[in-house]
Amino acid sequence: MYQYNEIDQTLVDERVAQFRWQTEQFLRGELSEDRYRHLRLRNGIYIQTHAPMLRIAIPYGVFNSKQIRMLAHIARTYDKNYCHFTTRQNVQFNWPKLEQTPDILAELATVQMHAIQTSGNCMRNTTSDHLAGVCVDEIEDPRPYCEIIRQWTTLHPEFDYLPRKFKIAVSGALNDRAATQLHDIGLHLVKDEAGVIGFKVLVGGGLGRTPIIGKVIRPYLEQQHLLSYLEAILRVYNLFGRRDNKYKARIKILLKETGIEKFTALVEQEWQLIKDGRELSAERVEEIKAHFAPPAYDNNAADDKNFDQHLVKDNAFATWVKYNTTAHKIAGYKAVFISLKSPDAPPGDMTDAQLDAIAHLADSYSFGEVRSTHRQNLILADVHQGDLYGLWQQLDALTLATPNIGTATDMICCPGLDFCSLANSGTIGLAKEINEALDNMDYLHDIGEVKINMSGCMNGCAHQSVGHIGILGVDKKGVEWYQITLGGSSDNEAAIGERLGPSVAKDEVTKAISTILAVYVQQRLEDESFLDMFKRVGITPFKEQVYADN
Amino acid sequence: MQIIKDKHIVDDTWQHISDDETIPAGDVTLSLARWQQEKHTLLHRAGQMGVRLGSTDDVAVLADDIKRLALIELVFADFADGRSFSQAWLLRERLGYSGELRAIGNYMPDQAFYLARVGVNAFQPEKFADLPVMLAKLNEFSVHYQRSVH
Numbered sequence: 001m002y003q004y005n006e007i008d009q010t011l012v013d014e015r016v017a018q019f020r021w022q023t024e025q026f027l028r029g030e031l032s033e034d035r036y037r038h039l040r041l042r043n044g045i046y047i048q049t050h051a052p053m054l055r056i057a058i059p060y061g062v063f064n065s066k067q068i069r070m071l072a073h074i075a076r077t078y079d080k081n082y083c084h085f086t087t088r089q090n091v092q093f094n095w096p097k098l099e100q101t102p103d104i105l106a107e108l109a110t111v112q113m114h115a116i117q118t119s120g121n122c123m124r125n126t127t128s129d130h131l132a133g134v135c136v137d138e139i140e141d142p143r144p145y146c147e148i149i150r151q152w153t154t155l156h157p158e159f160d161y162l163p164r165k166f167k168i169a170v171s172g173a174l175n176d177r178a179a180t181q182l183h184d185i186g187l188h189l190v191k192d193e194a195g196v197i198g199f200k201v202l203v204g205g206g207l208g209r210t211p212i213i214g215k216v217i218r219p220y221l222e223q224q225h226l227l228s229y230l231e232a233i234l235r236v237y238n239l240f241g242r243r244d245n246k247y248k249a250r251i252k253i254l255l256k257e258t259g260i261e262k263f264t265a266l267v268e269q270e271w272q273l274i275k276d277g278r279e280l281s282a283e284r285v286e287e288i289k290a291h292f293a294p295p296a297y298d299n300n301a302a303d304d305k306n307f308d309q310h311l312v313k314d315n316a317f318a319t320w321v322k323y324n325t326t327a328h329k330i331a332g333y334k335a336v337f338i339s340l341k342s343p344d345a346p347p348g349d350m351t352d353a354q355l356d357a358i359a360h361l362a363d364s365y366s367f368g369e370v371r372s373t374h375r376q377n378l379i380l381a382d383v384h385q386g387d388l389y390g391l392w393q394q395l396d397a398l399t400l401a402t403p404n405i406g407t408a409t410d411m412i413c414c415p416g417l418d419f420c421s422l423a424n425s426g427t428i429g430l431a432k433e434i435n436e437a438l439d440n441m442d443y444l445h446d447i448g449e450v451k452i453n454m455s456g457c458m459n460g461c462a463h464q465s466v467g468h469i470g471i472l473g474v475d476k477k478g479v480e481w482y483q484i485t486l487g488g489s490s491d492n493e494a495a496i497g498e499r500l501g502p503s504v505a506k507d508e509v510t511k512a513i514s515t516i517l518a519v520y521v522q523q524r525l526e527d528e529s530f531l532d533m534f535k536r537v538g539i540t541p542f543k544e545q546v547y548a549d550n
Numbered sequence: 551m552q553i554i555k556d557k558h559i560v561d562d563t564w565q566h567i568s569d570d571e572t573i574p575a576g577d578v579t580l581s582l583a584r585w586q587q588e589k590h591t592l593l594h595r596a597g598q599m600g601v602r603l604g605s606t607d608d609v610a611v612l613a614d615d616i617k618r619l620a621l622i623e624l625v626f627a628d629f630a631d632g633r634s635f636s637q638a639w640l641l642r643e644r645l646g647y648s649g650e651l652r653a654i655g656n657y658m659p660d661q662a663f664y665l666a667r668v669g670v671n672a673f674q675p676e677k678f679a680d681l682p683v684m685l686a687k688l689n690e691f692s693v694h695y696q697r698s699v700h
Contacts, residue, residue: 007693014691022660035658038630121630151695157667158639161632238636273644278697 001062001369002147002291004112011155012109015116019043020102027099042122042160044115045101048421054093054101055118056108060128060146060170061089061372063113065359068370070111072355078104083355085340085348087412087463088167089127089372090118094419121249122160123153123234127169129177130373133292134335134381136327140189140197142172144288145226148280152227159234163241164249166234167206179374179490181205181214182466184251185233190220198222203233203263204255209458211465211496212252217264224279225271232271236263294330295367295382301332304386316403320392323403323445325383332385336366338378338395339402339410343435346428347413348376357398365391375412375451377405408450408517409435412463416456416473417480423456425473425480426506430454433510438517447517450530453488466490468531469516470497471509480506486516486542487534498539501547512546519545554685555650555672562674564600564621579623582607589615600650605633609640616645624670626655635668642669642699659684663691669699 004012019039026036044055056071071091075083078100079093086092096104108114117124126149133141149168153159159166169178172189180186186202199221205214221229233251241254255263311318325334338358340348350358358378362370365387366380373379383391395401404410411434414420416427431454438444453467457474464470470485481503488497504512517530519542524533534542551562564577569584573592579600580588592599600621603609605628612619622641624634634653641647652672653665662673662684675684 007695010693011691011695014693018660018690035629035660039658039660121632154695155664155691156696157664157694157698158635159632160664161630161635161661163632235636235639238632243631243633 001064002059002143002288008151009109009112012112012114012116015043015114015155016102016105016109019105023099023102038120040101041120042117043101043105044118045098046119046421048094048419051095052098052101053419054096054104054115055086056091056093056113056115057118057125058089058091058113058372059150060126060132060143061130061374062132062143063370063372065362065368065370067111067113068355068359068362070108070113072352072359074104074107075352075355081352082349084346084415085350085372085376085378087374087376087414087461088125089130089374090125091372092415094415116154117160119165121162121164121166123156123162123166123168126150126153127167127178127183127374129171129173130371130379131177131326131335131381132172133294134328134330134333135173135177136329137174138172138329139174139191140172141289141292142170142178142187142189143292144285145172145187145189145199145223146170147288147291148226148285149230152230156234159238162234162238163243164246164251166237166251168230176490176492176494177374179463179466179494181494182207182211182463182490183214185230186214187226192220196222199226199229201229201233203267204252204260205494206250206252207460207463207465208250209247209460210250210252211460212256213494213496214252215255215260217260217267223285224281225275226280228275228278229267229271231274232267235270236266240266295369297330297333297382298384301330301384301386304332304384307385307388310389314389317389317392319441319445320396320401320403321388323407324401324405325388328382330382334383334385334388336380336383336388336391337373337405338380338400339404340377340400341404341410341435342399342402343409343432343439344399346415347411347431354398354400357394358400361391361394375410377410403441404444406449406451407444408447408452408469408513409438409444410451411435412451412453412467414455414461420456420461422459423473424475425456425482427454427456427462427471427473430471430482430506430509434513437510437514447521448527448529450517450520451489452513463490464488465496466494467497468534469513471513474503476503482506482509484509484512484516484546486539487531489531500539501543504546515545516542551674552678552681553652553672553674554681554688555652557685557688559681559685564598566602566623577620579621582611585615586611589618602654603634603637605631605637607637609637609645612641612647613645616641616647619647619649621650621652621672622647623652623654626653626657629657629661635664638665638668638670639699659687662687663689667694667696667698 025031188200202214371379454471455462466488485497577598598620
């Protein structure tokens, strides 16, 4: 993974010093609430229902055992012994004290971590494919380009006060696992006819109140022009994006109101004026790529016989392998999902003890590296098949081996009303309730791949509008109601979910979800997936059953 | 009135003239609207000329005047309105403006470093007392990832 050089370290250290001064000034009453709010947000600090929340960047979801141990230390020292992984591959602490946040950031800086631009109206953490570099369908590893973008977006002097937040995602594989069509900018690594790597550039996707799927504004961009093209897009957005209404300030609205042809012309015109003389050099790209060189794999990993023997002997292990591991480009290796969706814990949460244990497992079994996914799980990306049985036993003892990746209980869920000051409905309690209703593993596995995404408000942090089943908390005169959508997807064929009907009361949600899944099981054809079945039959059969009693 | 110019605290020798004031002798700034209206009548004036730009003004309208201007002020009505940063960049990089570029109005000392990186070389803080703070903040970072304006 990327290792800081002196420049990276100095920048992060100087940022901590800057924020410490800002916080002290605020606490002395010399900096206004409004001004400090903008400054603290750009350092990852929200004021939540109970306490400040600190969101720490995990650039494109890649981190290491040393950094995980630091997160465990912070959870123990400054928080209530746990943390929460988010849908942007970041990690959050829910209980730090504001006056201690500069100390936390200083501790993070010692392990090459920071919280820069994890909130606020600026360019956020660039996200990517959680299987980058190891998946079997990869065209090119996106991580080096993510790192180049990370550096370019960090403390960019011209683009730190944008009309609204701005998110970039990069995918390098045939299957889009980074939801690139739902980002302000989505980049796909593609090859031209000569086999040269470049980027397909999408703009204007986004979730939230007005979910929109991004549009291609350039089918192929030569890789050396990456940063000048991003600069052109950002300059057009910074100058012309709406600032009069925060709900219309994202680039997706600018694109919609300007029209794709005119918008594209503006970007291209700007780009033509700046592109020459600021190309990424091949040496620079190679230098960054060297940080992502493959680890020292065992070339004979596939010769191991223990793995197959354990698969035959131990059903529970075989089930876990089926659901919680995935193919690796190197024969004899697997990428292993660490499920943060145990029925007993809020989705995405981890305790300090679990963090420490995962750091140890990463060192023992996966070259010291861990990934975070946008579905709020973790991954050990490079596990020798001979180590899988031992790893599974240890994960199971940590309650991190629930074999539910990709199933209905692998829910994306925001913190909801319990923590978030924006939310108008609870989510964690409801997630637990749905989990309990689906506690029969055989039934859960029979249902197969269903992505349930649940957000506690319109801001849609849990991406409910692209869930196969989306659940959105809405407030009706102080009472929590939930709107259900079906058929959304953030994969290659991205789609915004269709509304099932009137919102349902809190105590009816679990029943409604159970009914939806039952309709699927009754009406599917052979091994048809939930999403395929929905595309075939439409929303009516689900609607009829869910609202049958009303 | 004192300001920061090229990292030194200096006196502001300019007069900032509102739209209904008579233009006095000496160096003066005008609003963009007044400048556009009266620039032809000001060709043979002795003093230096400057223009004040709001964040919504299109800097491209100054393309033909750029050599006549010795001061352009970027007026912040709201520190969160980042358009002024792109305006500064465009003035320096696209229009080749080489005179004084000054940030005034409602912006934070914490933004001075970024402003300097996009070509602003003079700063009038909201409060006189902020002058030393703002001066110090121009050196807040010793490293950066992006190239600066020329």
